[in-house]
Amino acid sequence: MNLKELSKQLGLSQTTVSRAINGYPEVSLATRNRVQDAARKFGYSPNVRAKGLATGRSLAIGHVVSVSQTHEMMNPVFGDFIAGAGDVYARHGYEMILSVVYDNTEEEVYRNHKRRGTVDGVIVHGPLIQEPRIDLLNELGLPYAVHGRSSGHSGPYTWLDVNNRSSFRRATSFLLDLGHQRLGLINGLEAMDFAARRRDGFEDAHKDHALALDPALLYSGEMTEGYGYRAASEMLSMDTPPTGFLISSMISAIGARRAIEERGLKMGRDVSIVTHDDALSYLENGSSVPIFTAVRSSVRDAGRQLAEMLIAKVSGTETQIKTALLEAQLVVGNSTGPMRPPLRKTHT
Amino acid sequence: MNLKELSKQLGLSQTTVSRAINGYPEVSLATRNRVQDAARKFGYSPNVRAKGLATGRSLAIGHVVSVSQTHEMMNPVFGDFIAGAGDVYARHGYEMILSVVYDNTEEEVYRNHKRRGTVDGVIVHGPLIQEPRIDLLNELGLPYAVHGRSSGHSGPYTWLDVNNRSSFRRATSFLLDLGHQRLGLINGLEAMDFAARRRDGFEDAHKDHALALDPALLYSGEMTEGYGYRAASEMLSMDTPPTGFLISSMISAIGARRAIEERGLKMGRDVSIVTHDDALSYLENGSSVPIFTAVRSSVRDAGRQLAEMLIAKVSGTETQIKTALLEAQLVVGNSTGPMRPPLRKTHT
DNA sequence: GCGTTAATTCAAAGCGCTTTGGTAAATGAT
DNA sequence: ATCATTTACCAAAGCGCTTTGAATTAACGC
Structure with a gap:
């Protein structure tokens, strides 16, 4: 079922149906309800590509996970981060697009995202002290939010970090x-x-x-x-x-x-x-x-918060550059105790 | 830069340029090269949404990761699986779309994917013995591949599992x-x-x-x-x-x-x-x-292989239903030794 | 009762691509 | 030289949506 068919069913124009679905004001309450009921009944959702083409936005956020070349390591933190972020995306109707790069070619991924319009913004993971990605993203004009900070960067940018x-x-x-x-x-x-x-x-x-x-x-x-x-x-x-x-x-x-x-x-x-x-x-x-x-x-909370920040940015809700510095909790467990007399060297 | 502009630059029709870029045969070698050079020079890549709209395909594969409701647990295996799969997607020009669900509402995600045409296929993670998702996907006609198997299912489907x-x-x-x-x-x-x-x-x-x-x-x-x-x-x-x-x-x-x-x-x-x-x-x-x-x-290898299988399926390369059963390796380490005389119960 | 404004609705253009159904030129067969 | 192919290219339609600009109707003020 697409918009054309749905509007035919309802005896309305595509314009009106589209507006009813997207909650624009210039449609009467009665028809809005009628349209929304019908949409539910026929299981209609707008085709995401057509919508994106028409609006020029993709309703998607990109994450690029870089598998370290040395040990082919996948950062274990990543899973929980996206568990948090993904939740927020879903709530706002965004998709999460994940790219895996094996050889630090993240920059190419960003360039492609920009050129092909795959995403509205990206999350930058694991920033370095000197972080070329930030310059690149600024240059490309692709909105972003950084999980962490980059000390080598003075200019303002959206980030969230633990202290x-x-x-x-x-x-x-x-x-x-x-x-x-x-x-x-x-x-x-x-x-x-x-x-x-x-x-x-x-x-x-x-x-x-x-x-x-x-x-x-x-x-x-x-x-x-x-x-x-x-x-x-x-x-x-x-x-x-x-x-x-x-x-x-x-x-x-x-x-x-x-x-x-x-x-x-x-x-x-x-x-x-x-x-x-x-x-x-x-x-x-x-x-x-x-x-x-x-x-x-909690890195999952971090994911949630940063996702909110980025969505606010790309959706135009928030125009100012926001940052967030989280303070970690010091919890005392069983792995610490007072210093004891120096250890005898044990021969292994 | 879009197709129209590029073809204007080249003095060619959009048709020819499009065909040259996508490697169709009905364009001379000379113009093909000219077009591809120009595309590189101007940094042109086709807009992914327009392309998707025109072809009816999204060049994307969906993964839905379900965060267990009991302990809000994110399966640690997931990270490495997608590290493998993502690599394959990138190589084939596919995107990976990740959805996070917190309350086992994966079915709704699949329905949405189908309705809105977000993905060409999905990977099913963590199948249960009785797995409703398989029935649903069959019913929806959304191509899929299962990481694991579902014993409760007799009908053929694409899967990869460890024995x-x-x-x-x-x-x-x-x-x-x-x-x-x-x-x-x-x-x-x-x-x-x-x-x-x-x-x-x-x-x-x-x-x-x-x-x-x-x-x-x-x-x-x-x-x-x-x-x-x-x-x-x-x-x-x-x-x-x-x-x-x-x-x-x-x-x-x-x-x-x-x-x-x-x-x-x-x-x-x-x-x-x-x-x-x-x-x-x-x-x-x-x-x-x-x-x-x-x-x-290696779950990363599993990700690679299953991604290949699914792409072959959705791209129409492979029409038969394939399955793969991997045999695990038994590696002997330091955590095992011969049985010793029964332990005295130690009072803790 | 008439002009004015507000409230609804619509037709059509446009987003950037692929693809159908051509045409024109070049090639080949007779 | 003529007709049939092949080769190389193109104009235009269409994918499913949003949005502009216009039209219709209802409500309002006097």
Whole structure:
């Protein structure tokens, strides 16, 4: 059933039917109801391509997920982010269009979106400190919203971010206050803006406590379980191993826990861990008491909020550039405890 | 730049330019090249909506991800699946359209896709034993391909599945052959087809070994880390606890490991685990020697293959109904070992 | 009762593409 | 040289919608 047929059924013009369906005022209440009832009855919905062609908009938002070339890694955070965003899109009648790129060719995807008019706007995931995508999108005139920020960019743009620096500063201070003096950082790739900020927070806290930090305890890599394991293992094998870790992801924290337990040590007693927790649905961090002490911020909520922001932008509801800075929650769980007398080096 | 402008530039008709771009034969090689060069030079790509409207196709494939209502869980497997599928779509010039539904209203999404012509076909994720979506899609005449199977369905349809039954039969036999006699199953929700098949495989192996299985050791739930932990904890607290577990997901296996270690037991020595491993990118199961003995099958490859199958179908390349049954690999890691004398019940 | 305004409705153009049904020129067969 | 093909191109229709500009009717003021 298309508009033509429906209007024939109703004995009305296409114009009127179209207007009735889209809620324009210049149609009487009676006919509006009649039209809407009929649409429901015949199961009519406007063809999305025809509508898009006529309006020049696509009612779609693009996401491009870049699979890291090094380890072909798909960021686990992505799933929950789109679970949040998708919900919002659906509510506003938008589609989500996902592109997967394997070799950092996101720019080509944006160019294509613009040229072919596939989407009305895009979400930028995982911004780097120096982020060429932002310049490109500005240049193209394709509306966008960034999940995170790019420190290398001064100009205003729409973004939503967790306050990574302050949350890692607080998390680090929490361990230092417990008496820990040597802390390891197991961070994400530090070309990424969020990771750089977390590192800054880590350093801030050391400065606050007038403590020097050992560069040998700064690890940065792709946040897999295995990376957490390897980084923690290496540090725990040092002559004076750290007594606490700050970790940028629950997945890596799980790996670090494995390294700790493999050595016969106990997490929370011998070695403390504070991790960032994105509140992923399949990694609930404990039911009553959290397994990991964590700075927590729901990435699904972030998805929801950022989607709202972008839709407001592309639909013209909001013309000002908005930003949002979320403060993470520091939740105390079983992975942290006070500093204990220095560990004897265990021979593995 | 649109077709009209481009053809004006070239002094050709829109017809010829369109044909040159789409590779139709009735245009001379000389003009074809001239057109394609010009298209590149001016950065022209056909508007996707206009093209869709004219051809009646959308060059898009729909995925609908259903966030479980119970725990608002986003299936972690999903990310890697679409990483595989998206790659294939891009190569074939298709878009991926993702819909998120929170309350199992997938059917409405399919109906909308059909009515509004948003997609040319859909991938069905996570089929149940009794799967109403398949009937609906047949009825709607919307092409589809199923990731998994639905036992309740006899009619032919396009699917790709891992041989879950045989892989769990082999995995279970592996433990039984090691002398284990009491095995726990930590399965996914058994309304889901894959989980039911895995349970069948678990039972098969017991029959093969002429062993009765204890219904108290059959757990089924949403495969989170926490669920793995709770299920394993409960079973390990029994008077005669199992000495081995079969687990349907690495995430739950990680939870089970936590339960084991919390009791001061050692995985692979005191308690064995065989898990299903979807080869998720951020959960690499060990580098040289796997952490977990596992039946492994890359869900990303599955995404690739199924995407190819569906595209062949919707593009009319392939008219026959194809299916694919993948055999999982049994990889032996550090989480399994021979049965040891019965455990003293440890008081926790 | 008549001009004016507001409330409804409509016909037709246009969005940017593909494709049908041609035509004109070039080629081939006889 | 003539007719039948083939080759290379084109004008125009149509995909299903929105929207402009106009027309009709109803309501209103005096």
